[in-house]
Amino acid sequence: GENVEQHPSTLSVQEGDSAVIKCTYSDSASNYFPWYKQELGKRPQLIIDIRSNVGEKKDQRIAVTLNKTAKHFSLHITETQPEDSAVYFCAARASDSWGKLQFGAGTQVVVTP
């Protein structure tokens, strides 16, 4: 089955700097890669996703890149703000997995003013 590794587990950045979180996956059949943001005590919220036919996707200050050959994908947050502080999860879904997501362990991002 799919295995998703996520690094780093914690990330501290100064407000205005960039944050990068990296994930690797094992199942070459995976073709959908969402990123979720979870604030303390709240639900995971989808912030951006990318499909395997695309190498990069951007939405304002957030971008995701995908390298299918190397089986890794990354989340980039530019011009970080204190409200970006949260736990971020990457996930992968294979086309033959009945739609279930395999999540990484999460990255605690702390943006200090």
Added chain:
Amino acid sequence: NAGVMQNPRHLVRRRGQEARLRCSPVKGHSHVYWYRQLPEEGLKFMVYLQKENIIDESGMPKERFSAEFPKEGPSILRIQQVVRGDSAAYFCASSPGQVNTEAFFGQGTRLTVV
């Protein structure tokens, strides 16, 4: 347009009792997924259901756990004879299909076993 609704938000059970967690998917969504999140960990897949069918329960513990998604009403995750290790946040997600679709999560039910 209501999102995924889960109740209760918080549930306290004594060891040995039963816990019933409910999930109403987004209107029109026929695919429901349950995930468990242990403290300070990621989400782990438990079970995938469509109306009246369990499609994939590969993440469900072999004993004490069961799930259903009846023709009418919410999806139910049932945990019998709860133990302290069952304490976790249980999230339900729904989607309109399996592929090329986003999964939307509910607010979760935080189960505490005392």
